[in-house]
Amino acid sequence: MTPMGIRISDRISAIAESATLAVDAKAKALKAAGRPVIGFGAGEPDFATPDYIVQAAREAAQQSRYHRYTPVAGLPELRTAVAAKTLRDSGYSVEASQVLITNGGKQAVYNTFATLLDPGDEVLLVAPYWTTYPEAVRLAGGVPVEVQTDETTGYLASVDQLEAARTERTKVLLFVSPSNPSGAVYPGEQVAAIGSWAAEHGLWVVTDEIYEHLVYGEHRNVSIATATPDLADRVVVLNGVAKTYAMTGWRVGWLIGPPDVVKAASNLQSHATSNVSNVAQVAALAAVSGDLSAVAEMRTAFDRRRQTILDMLRAIDGVVCPTPGGAFYAYPQVKGLLGRSLRGRTATTSAELATLILDEVEVAVVPGEAFGTPGYLRLSYALGDADLAEGIGRIQKLVADS
Template structure:
């Protein structure tokens, strides 16, 4: 029998569902169809001008036309240290920072560095679609712990304890959450962190939405709130969401110096340094004010309220009000199995994946089904799009879903 053309390890990777939905929506738009895309977690604002200008100026400097240290420009690493202390109160050294090609590489590097084959990683669910794939690529086993809307999608210590085995090595912790927008309270963060510390677990905390919270809800870094974790915590972050820089591809990981050194060795063979021009742009971003994100938050908050109200007006849809990020995670289990009239006859979607496909075909609205993030029965919608598009998209959903029988 001939050998497989693609390795089993890579063949097992699932395509990023969020990027797939976004790509299909953009392709349909390019073909002239009026698709409204709620798929990608991408602010619709331009990158602030002073950041762009920093990149323009850097592009003309020959020193940035050359290789730079694989772990990141020294001045950017120090600026990340200063920014982290400013924003979350966590104190680190430049030797504890690795600058990566976007947040996804930080995720990959972290699990590749910490996980041995068979190690288990507790993954609160719903989860961002990339986490379990990165864990599996490292030979690890993602252990899903699901919290539904009745818990505001927030897991409890009791659930985590029930998932613990002798193979558990890491707890993944994400607040504010993608895909749900849920935010753990300071008390919940402390309780979960102390539990992880008492079990000797590593904690990998993704803090990329740290500046996007609403209704006076604070962001709490588990690394700062629980010093008992010691040197068994890795912080993931980046400039993409805070500064509308998704396409610039600059993220980072902060952790113990030995772990960062090992991850830097990996990156030196995988990609070497992040492009210098985006690194200089990121330096301007993290060293500058938070004015841009404060302005974006006003729009996000307005859109958050509008989309929650619009979705909850649909019979069969229950949408908790998120306290962070720019997503809603709607419970659509009440619509599954219902009848929808289409040009091709009556359709009864049994899963949220089938429902999402039906919505795109019938009313040209792109949403991401819950299967991308855990159990079926939910839809994730990003409200990081223009107010007019949001209103149009919600109206289409109301018109179509409201006719379910």
């Protein structure tokens, strides 16, 4: 019998708040109180959603057919457009029936793990990882198994590392490229090798491709679904409009998978949320059906900021920062700052260092503890150029003056 004083279930009590959203909320609260805080916490483009997408939403809001329930799995025209967009962008051919439209990428993540995992099933999770992944695995009854990487390999996991972590309970490999939080992009040959290894051992692969268009320099995004055709019946692709089209608040994502997985995940969604907002779905339809010119403009700006933040971080004594090939994050190793006196204060962990930086120079960053790798910080460079330079400049001065 449950004790009368216990109000929250063990399952939910064990879930941690999203560290990135918590840091962003704290930064925004401090700014609202009049403090000149600069936030590097949220993975959110600072650009407005392109006008043609907003206009499509305006027009949809005035059509009565979008004021009613629509199919749980998504508007048929959007599912068709997502299938076409997937073929265009990654060369992966799927039917519209293999697409489930979700309330943002997070629901796609949860729906997938809830559909695939039974209690005790293990999921290989390359660290550093996005904060939501292990929590979604645990909520589904699975067990996240961390595969540690660091800056010496550019945060890339090898087949040997994955094989060393595999057990008889391993069911899923979560594969992410480009990566949040590290910005790592796997070369095509490594993507194919990992996909072949997973297929050989009968594993499912869940691949999050939300940053597919944000790659820089010589880096190219290669979908593991395309690189390894043998995975076709055991791969689930996660994606959405949030990062590519500056639509984080619109909450439209999707999962693509085998028909039985999509049907089961749709059944789950029918009880959890029903259909995604129709107005947001129509906006997403305009986004994925349009060209990528607005995306190219944003990518150019992100690349410029990437170079700026790298140069400025590397100028700080005690900071080591590999070059991110994609997404919009820098993930510096900051162990050289731990144990050092900074304005009379000493941080012994990256979590303490993040607090010290916020207190002393009013710059919000996310500590590596949130991503499974203490001793690091994540800084999003999806903010204005002036704020970026000012924020890193404050950290430079904090270290230089100490």
